[in-house]
Amino acid sequence: MRRSRGFLLVLFTILISGALIVRGQNVSPLVFLNVGLPAVNEDTIPDETHRPQSPEAIRRAGIHAANDLVRVGRTGRAFSAGRVIVKFSDAMNDAARDTAVKSVVANGVRQPRAASADFDVVTMDPAQDGEAIAAAFRARSDVEYAQASYRVHSTLVPNDPHYADLQWNLPVLNLESAWDIQPQAGSAITVAVVDTGMAFQTGTLEVNIGAFVDETGASHPPLGHQLIPYAAAEQLVGAGHANRIVAPHDFVWNNGGPPLDFDGHGTHVSGTIGQLTNDGIGTAGVAFNVKLMPVKVLASDWDVAFGGAPFVGGTDEQVALGVRYAADNGANVINMSLGSSGPPNCGTKPNQDGCSPAVESAIRYAVGKGCFIVIAGGNEAEVNDPDFGLNPTSVLAEIASRVSGAVSVAAVDRNIVGQTGTRRCTGEASLPDCHAYYSSFGPYIELSAPGGSERIFGRNGYIWQQTFDFNYTDTFLPNISPTYGPPRFDVLAYVGYIGTSMATPHVSGIAAMLMQQGIKDPAAIEEALEKFAIDLGPAGRDDKYGFGLVDARAVLRGLGLAR
Amino acid sequence: MRVTKKITRGVLCGLVLAAFPAMCMAQDAPAISLRPFAAVAFERFTATDTFSSVFGKDTGWFYGGGLQVTFHDRIYAELSASRFTEDGNRVFRDSSGRVFNLGIPLTATVTPFELVGGYRFHPARHHWLVPYAGAGVGWYRYQETSAFANPGDDIDTRHAGFVAHGGAEFRVHRWVGLAADLQYTHVTGILGTSGISADVNEIDLGGLAGRFTIVIGK
Numbered sequence: 035m036r037r038s039r040g041f042l043l044v045l046f047t048i049l050i051s052g053a054l055i056v057r058g059q060n061v062s063p064l065v066f067l068n069v070g071l072p073a074v075n076e077d078t079i080p081d082e083t084h085r086p087q088s089p090e091a092i093r094r095a096g097i098h099a100a101n102d103l104v105r106v107g108r109t110g111r112a113f114s115a116g117r118v119i120v121k122f123s124d125a126m127n128d129a130a131r132d133t134a135v136k137s138v139v140a141n142g143v144r145q146p147r148a149a150s151a152d153f154d155v156v157t158m159d160p161a162q163d164g165e166a167i168a169a170a171f172r173a174r175s176d177v178e179y180a181q182a183s184y185r186v187h188s189t190l191v192p193n194d195p196h197y198a199d200l201q202w203n204l205p206v207l208n209l210e211s212a213w214d215i216q217p218q219a220g221s222a223i224t225v226a227v228v229d230t231g232m233a234f235q236t237g238t239l240e241v242n243i244g245a246f247v248d249e250t251g252a253s254h255p256p257l258g259h260q261l262i263p264y265a266a267a268e269q270l271v272g273a274g275h276a277n278r279i280v281a282p283h284d285f286v287w288n289n290g291g292p293p294l295d296f297d298g299h300g301t302h303v304s305g306t307i308g309q310l311t312n313d314g315i316g317t318a319g320v321a322f323n324v325k326l327m328p329v330k331v332l333a334s335d336w337d338v339a340f341g342g343a344p345f346v347g348g349t350d351e352q353v354a355l356g357v358r359y360a361a362d363n364g365a366n367v368i369n370m371s372l373g374s375s376g377p378p379n380c381g382t383k384p385n386q387d388g389c390s391p392a393v394e395s396a397i398r399y400a401v402g403k404g405c406f407i408v409i410a411g412g413n414e415a416e417v418n419d420p421d422f423g424l425n426p427t428s429v430l431a432e433i434a435s436r437v438s439g440a441v442s443v444a445a446v447d448r449n450i451v452g453q454t455g456t457r458r459c460t461g462e463a464s465l466p467d468c469h470a471y472y473s474s475f476g477p478y479i480e481l482s483a484p485g486g487s488e489r490i491f492g493r494n495g496y497i498w499q500q501t502f503d504f505n506y507t508d509t510f511l512p513n514i515s516p517t518y519g520p521p522r523f524d525v526l527a528y529v530g531y532i533g534t535s536m537a538t539p540h541v542s543g544i545a546a547m548l549m550q551q552g553i554k555d556p557a558a559i560e561e562a563l564e565k566f567a568i569d570l571g572p573a574g575r576d577d578k579y580g581f582g583l584v585d586a587r588a589v590l591r592g593l594g595l596a597r
Numbered sequence: 598m599r600v601t602k603k604i605t606r607g608v609l610c611g612l613v614l615a616a617f618p619a620m621c622m623a624q625d626a627p628a629i630s631l632r633p634f635a636a637v638a639f640e641r642f643t644a645t646d647t648f649s650s651v652f653g654k655d656t657g658w659f660y661g662g663g664l665q666v667t668f669h670d671r672i673y674a675e676l677s678a679s680r681f682t683e684d685g686n687r688v689f690r691d692s693s694g695r696v697f698n699l700g701i702p703l704t705a706t707v708t709p710f711e712l713v714g715g716y717r718f719h720p721a722r723h724h725w726l727v728p729y730a731g732a733g734v735g736w737y738r739y740q741e742t743s744a745f746a747n748p749g750d751d752i753d754t755r756h757a758g759f760v761a762h763g764g765a766e767f768r769v770h771r772w773v774g775l776a777a778d779l780q781y782t783h784v785t786g787i788l789g790t791s792g793i794s795a796d797v798n799e800i801d802l803g804g805l806a807g808r809f810t811i812v813i814g815k
Contacts, residue, residue, distance in 0.1 A: 211745070211747075214745060215701065215745050551699050551700065552689075552697050552698050552699045552700055553689055553697040553699075554697075555691075555695070555697075557691070558689065558691045558695060558697060561691045561692060562689045562691070562697075565689075589689075590699065591687060591699065591701055591743075591745060592687040592688050592689045592697075592699040592701065593687060593688060593689065593690070593791075593792045593793045593796065594651060594687050594703045594705070594741050594743055594792050594793065595644075595647050595648070595651050595703075595705055595741055595788065595792050595793055595794055596739065596741055596752055596787060596788050596790070596791060596792040596794055597741060597750060597751075597752055597791045597792045
C-alpha cells in the first residue's frame with residue numbers, strides 16, 4: 035500500500051511538472067489542474083458494498099418500486115398486481131397445473147419456475163384482484179397454498195457508521211420511514227447549493243498566495259506560488275456518482291472554473307442534503323440520490339488569499355446571480371444556507387437601505403420558474419447588532435416568509451431527541467426547550483430543523499458531515515497551526531458544524547423528496563411542509579419554531595379520506 | 598287418478614309454500630311476503646371534494662342485496678347489505694384546492710347494513726307499477742387502508758346513519774319485479790376529523806344514489 039502511494043506521488047509530481055511546463059510563465063491567480071491524488075479519508079472502514087442491503091440493492095428496489103403496479107389488499111398489505119404465488123401439490127405434473135390455472139383464471143399463465151422455487155407464479159390481467167384469485171386457488175384440494183404477491187420493502191436504517199453514533203438529526207425528522215416510502219431519495223431532483231462551493235473535483239490548485247487579512251482581522255504574509263492538492267469529497271461524488279453534479283458555476287472567481295469549496299461549509303451543507311448513504315461509510319444524507327448543483331457565491335479566507343475575492347462572504351449581487359443561474363439551469367430546489375442582518379420591515383419598505391430587493395427579485399424569479407427555495411433563518415439570536423439591535427432580522431429569511439414557495443428555517447438542538455406526541459419543546463421539565471440558542475427568531479421564521487448546538491451536548495450536539503479537515507485548511511489560525519503555511523484541500527473528515535446553515539439543508543432534502551413524490555409546485559411544497567410540521571413550543575405557529583419541525587414521513591405520505 | 602292429482606298438487610303447493618310463503622297466495626296480496634332482492638346502486642357521495650381528491654371522482658358503485666318483508670303488499674321492511682370499494686392514492690390538497698397525488702396506494706371500503714321501513718302505493722290504473730317510499734337506519738362500516746401505514750394509521754370503524762328512499766317497482770313477471778329508486782344516506786362520525794375530509798370540512802359519508810333492484814317474489 036505504501037509503495038503504491040509512493041508511486042502515485044512520483045507520477046503526480048511528473049504530471050504536475052509537465053502541466054506547469056506546458057503552461058509557461060503566465061500564471062493566473064488560480065488554476066485548477068485536473069491532475070491530483072484522491073482524497074485522504076481519515077475515517078476508513080471495510081468495504082461493504084457487496085453485502086445485502088448495499089446501496090445498489092436499495093436503489094434497484096427503488097426503481098422497481100416506482101414501476102410496479104401496486105394494489106392494496108383487504109388487510110392493508112400491498113401486493114403486486116397481475117400475479118399470484120401458487121404451491122400446487124407435488125404430485126401434479128405441468129399439464130395438470132396448467133389446467134388448474136385455466137380453471138381458476140381463464141387468462142392466467144403459469145410462468146417458468148425458477149430453479150430455487152418450489153412454487154409457481156401465475157400471471158394474469160393486472161385488473162383482476164390478486165387476493166381473490168389466490169383465494170380461489172386455495173379452495174382447490176390440489177393447492178397447498180396460494181397468495182397474492184405481497185410487496186416487501188426495506189426498512190432503511192442506513193449502515194453508515196456515524197448515522198448510528200452521531201446523526202441524531204436524521205431520525206428526529208422521521209426519515210427512516212420516509213426512505214421506506216421513497217427509496218429513490220430524490221434521484222430525479224436537482225438541488226442547487228448556493229454557498230461556498232463544493233468539493234466535487236480532484237486535482238491540483240496552482241495559486242499565488244498573497245498577503246491577506248482573515249475574517250478575524252489577523253494579517254498574514256504572502257506565501258507566493260504554491261501547488262495545493264484538492265480532492266473531491268468521496269461521500270458526495272464517490273465512485274459511480276460523479277454524474278450527480280449538474281451545471282456547476284462560480285460567481286466568486288467568475289473565471290469559468292469549477293466552483294471549488296475552499297471553506298468546507300458548502301461541502302458540509304451538500305452532505306446533509308445528499309451524502310451517499312447506506313454504503314457503510316461515514317454519515318448519511320437526507321435525499322441521498324439527488325443531483326447537486328454547486329453554485330459558488332460566498333468567498334472564504336482562501337478565496338481572498340488566492341486573489342479571487344476582495345473579502346470573505348458574498349454580496350447580494352452574487353446571491354441574486356446565483357439564484358437566477360440555478361433557476362435557469364434546471365434546479366428544482368435551491369438551498370441558501372446564508373444570510374445577512376437588516377431592518378425588520380423590508381416587506382413594507384423594500385427600497386430602504388439594508389433591504390435586498392435584488393435578491394428578493396431573484397427569489398421570486400426562481401419560484402416562478404418552479405424552484406422551491408430554502409433559506410437559513412439566521413444565527414444572530416444572541417447578537418446585539420449595532421444597527422439593528424439584539425436578534426436582528428435576517429433579511430433573506432424575511433424575504434422567504436413573504437414568498438409562497440420559499441421558506442426560512444430555524445434550528446433546533448438535540449433536546450428534540452426523545453420528545454414525542456403532539457406537545458414538544460414547550461419548556462416544561464419533561465419537554466425541554468429545543469430552540470438552538472443562536473437561532474434567530476421572529477415572525478419570519480417558518481419551519482424548524484436540526485441545526486445542532488454545542489451547549490449541553492458538546493460534540494454530540496453537532497451536525498456531522500464529510501468535509502475538509504480544518505486542521506489542514508485553516509492554517510492561518512494560530513490555534514490550528516503554529517506556523518502559517520499553505521492549506522491542503524485533500525484531507526476530508528467527518529466534521530461537526532452547528533447553525534441554521536445546517537438546519538436548512540435538511541428541509542431542502544425533504545423538499546426534494548417531496549417533489550419527487552408528486553408535489554411540483556413550490557407554493558404547494560411550502561404549504562405541505564408547514565401543514566405536516568410537528569408543532570413545537572407553544573401551540574400553533576410561533577416566532578422561534580415557525581410551524582414546527584419538518585416531518586419527512588408525514589409530508590411524503592399525505593392524506594387519505596379519513597386519516 | 599283425481600285423488601293422486603290432488604295429492605300431487607297439494608304436495609307441490611306445500612313445498613313451494615315452505616320456500617316462498619307468498620307464492621301460494623295466487624293473485625291476492627299475501628299477508629306476509631318475503632322477497633329477496635339483489636341491488637346495485639350508483640352513488641354520488643356528499644363528500645365530493647374528499648372522494649374526488651383521493652379517487653378522482655365523487656361517485657361509486659355499491660353492490661349488495663337483502664330481504665324485503667311486505668305486509669299485505671302495503672307496508673314493508675327491508676334489510677340490506679352492500680359494499681363499495683375503491684382504490685386510490687394518498688394525496689396532498691393545498692388551500693386553493695389543487696390536489697397532488699403522492700402515489701401511495703389507498704383502498705377504501707364502505708359496507709352499509711340498512712334497515713328501512715316504508716309504504717307501497719298501489720295506483721288504481723297500473724297494477725304493474727308499485728311506487729314506494731321508506732326511511733330507516735343504517736350501520737356503516739368504513740375501512741381505509743394504505744401502504745406504509747404504521748399501527749393505528751389504517752381505519753376500521755362503524756357508525757350509524759340515516760337512510761331514506763323512494764321509487765317504484767315494475768312487475769315484469771308474476772314472481773319478478775324490477776325496482777328503481779333514489780336513496781339518500783347521511784352518515785356522520787367517520788369523515789371530518791382527520792384526512793382530506795377534515796381539510797375540506799366534509800363530515801358526511803353518505804350520498805344520493807340511484808338504486809336498481811331485482812326482486813324475487815310477489
